[in-house]
Amino acid sequence: MANLTSEQVKELADNLLRMTNALGDFRYENYSKLNPQENKRLKELHNNLLEQTTELYTKSAVLVLDDAEESLNKVKVITAKTQELYSNLDNIQKGINWATKILGMASAILSLNTESIAASIKSIIS
Numbered sequence: 361m362a363n364l365t366s367e368q369v370k371e372l373a374d375n376l377l378r379m380t381n382a383l384g385d386f387r388y389e390n391y392s393k394l395n396p397q398e399n400k401r402l403k404e405l406h407n408n409l410l411e412q413t414t415e416l417y418t419k420s421a422v423l424v425l426d427d428a429e430e431s432l433n434k435v436k437v438i439t440a441k442t443q444e445l446y447s448n449l450d451n452i453q454k455g456i457n458w459a460t461k462i463l464g465m466a467s468a469i470l471s472l473n474t475e476s477i478a479a480s481i482k483s484i485i486s
Contacts, residue, residue: 368432373416375435376466379442380409383459386446398452405459412466434481438465 387394387402394402442462449455461484468476 369416371432372435372469373413375439376409376413376416376462376469378439379462380406380413382443382446383409383455383462386449386455390449390452394452398456401456402452402459405456405463408463409459409466412463412470415470416466431477431481434485435465438462438481438484 383402384406387399387406391399442458445458446455461480465477465480465484468480471477
Protein backbone atom coordinates (compact mmCIF):
# COMPACT_ATOMS: atom_id res chain seq x y z
CA MET A 361 0.00 0.00 0.00
CA ALA A 362 1.14 3.49 -0.80
CA ASN A 363 0.77 6.31 1.69
CA LEU A 364 -0.72 9.55 0.46
CA THR A 365 1.45 12.58 0.96
CA SER A 366 0.05 15.73 2.50
CA GLU A 367 0.01 17.24 -1.00
CA GLN A 368 -2.08 14.35 -2.28
CA VAL A 369 -4.50 14.75 0.65
CA LYS A 370 -4.78 18.44 -0.23
CA GLU A 371 -5.38 17.51 -3.87
CA LEU A 372 -8.23 15.22 -2.78
CA ALA A 373 -9.69 18.02 -0.68
CA ASP A 374 -9.31 20.48 -3.56
CA ASN A 375 -11.19 18.13 -5.87
CA LEU A 376 -13.89 17.51 -3.28
CA LEU A 377 -14.26 21.26 -2.87
CA ARG A 378 -14.65 21.68 -6.65
CA MET A 379 -17.39 19.02 -6.64
CA THR A 380 -19.05 20.70 -3.67
CA ASN A 381 -18.90 24.08 -5.37
CA ALA A 382 -20.41 22.60 -8.54
CA LEU A 383 -23.35 21.35 -6.48
CA GLY A 384 -23.72 24.73 -4.76
CA ASP A 385 -23.58 26.56 -8.11
CA PHE A 386 -26.20 24.21 -9.51
CA ARG A 387 -28.49 24.81 -6.55
CA TYR A 388 -28.08 28.58 -6.80
CA GLU A 389 -28.59 28.69 -10.58
CA ASN A 390 -31.68 26.45 -10.45
CA TYR A 391 -33.24 27.68 -7.23
CA SER A 392 -36.47 28.73 -8.94
CA LYS A 393 -36.88 25.28 -10.53
CA LEU A 394 -36.47 23.35 -7.27
CA ASN A 395 -39.41 22.28 -5.19
CA PRO A 396 -38.99 22.73 -1.41
CA GLN A 397 -37.98 19.08 -0.84
CA GLU A 398 -35.38 19.15 -3.62
CA ASN A 399 -33.97 22.43 -2.35
CA LYS A 400 -33.80 21.11 1.21
CA ARG A 401 -32.08 17.88 0.12
CA LEU A 402 -29.55 19.70 -2.06
CA LYS A 403 -28.84 22.14 0.78
CA GLU A 404 -28.28 19.26 3.21
CA LEU A 405 -25.97 17.47 0.78
CA HIS A 406 -24.07 20.68 0.06
CA ASN A 407 -23.60 21.43 3.75
CA ASN A 408 -22.47 17.86 4.46
CA LEU A 409 -19.97 18.01 1.62
CA LEU A 410 -18.63 21.35 2.86
CA GLU A 411 -18.18 19.91 6.35
CA GLN A 412 -16.35 16.88 5.03
CA THR A 413 -14.17 18.98 2.75
CA THR A 414 -13.20 21.14 5.72
CA GLU A 415 -12.48 18.04 7.79
CA LEU A 416 -10.35 16.58 5.02
CA TYR A 417 -8.31 19.77 4.76
CA THR A 418 -7.62 19.70 8.49
CA LYS A 419 -7.20 15.97 8.96
CA SER A 420 -3.65 15.15 9.98
CA ALA A 421 -3.81 11.39 9.52
CA VAL A 422 -2.22 9.77 6.51
CA LEU A 423 -4.66 8.25 4.06
CA VAL A 424 -3.70 4.91 2.63
CA LEU A 425 -4.79 3.57 -0.73
CA ASP A 426 -3.68 0.50 -2.63
CA ASP A 427 -2.66 2.63 -5.59
CA ALA A 428 -2.65 6.31 -4.68
CA GLU A 429 -1.89 7.70 -8.13
CA GLU A 430 -4.56 5.60 -9.81
CA SER A 431 -7.15 6.57 -7.21
CA LEU A 432 -6.22 10.26 -7.43
CA ASN A 433 -6.60 10.11 -11.21
CA LYS A 434 -10.03 8.52 -10.79
CA VAL A 435 -11.04 11.28 -8.36
CA LYS A 436 -9.95 13.82 -10.99
CA VAL A 437 -12.22 12.08 -13.51
CA ILE A 438 -15.08 12.13 -10.99
CA THR A 439 -14.41 15.83 -10.34
CA ALA A 440 -14.59 16.70 -14.04
CA LYS A 441 -17.72 14.59 -14.45
CA THR A 442 -19.32 16.30 -11.44
CA GLN A 443 -18.57 19.78 -12.73
CA GLU A 444 -19.90 18.86 -16.18
CA LEU A 445 -22.99 17.15 -14.77
CA TYR A 446 -24.05 20.17 -12.71
CA SER A 447 -23.39 22.63 -15.52
CA ASN A 448 -25.68 20.69 -17.89
CA LEU A 449 -28.15 19.09 -15.49
CA ASP A 450 -31.82 19.02 -16.41
CA ASN A 451 -32.95 16.38 -13.92
CA ILE A 452 -32.94 17.46 -10.27
CA GLN A 453 -33.16 13.91 -8.92
CA LYS A 454 -30.08 12.93 -10.93
CA GLY A 455 -28.22 15.82 -9.27
CA ILE A 456 -29.37 14.73 -5.83
CA ASN A 457 -28.35 11.13 -6.54
CA TRP A 458 -24.91 12.23 -7.76
CA ALA A 459 -24.32 14.44 -4.72
CA THR A 460 -25.27 11.50 -2.50
CA LYS A 461 -22.62 9.34 -4.21
CA ILE A 462 -20.00 12.08 -3.80
CA LEU A 463 -20.91 12.41 -0.12
CA GLY A 464 -20.42 8.64 0.23
CA MET A 465 -16.99 8.92 -1.36
CA ALA A 466 -16.08 11.79 0.96
CA SER A 467 -17.17 9.73 3.96
CA ALA A 468 -15.09 6.79 2.77
CA ILE A 469 -12.02 9.00 2.34
CA LEU A 470 -12.46 10.44 5.81
CA SER A 471 -12.91 6.97 7.32
CA LEU A 472 -9.40 6.01 6.16
CA ASN A 473 -10.89 2.64 5.16
CA THR A 474 -9.07 1.71 1.97
CA GLU A 475 -11.70 -0.84 0.92
CA SER A 476 -14.49 1.72 1.32
CA ILE A 477 -12.53 4.33 -0.60
CA ALA A 478 -11.87 1.97 -3.50
CA ALA A 479 -15.48 0.73 -3.51
CA SER A 480 -16.94 4.23 -3.49
CA ILE A 481 -14.67 5.40 -6.33
CA LYS A 482 -15.52 2.28 -8.31
CA SER A 483 -19.26 2.75 -7.80
CA ILE A 484 -19.09 6.33 -9.06
CA ILE A 485 -16.87 5.53 -12.06
CA SER A 486 -19.03 2.61 -13.20
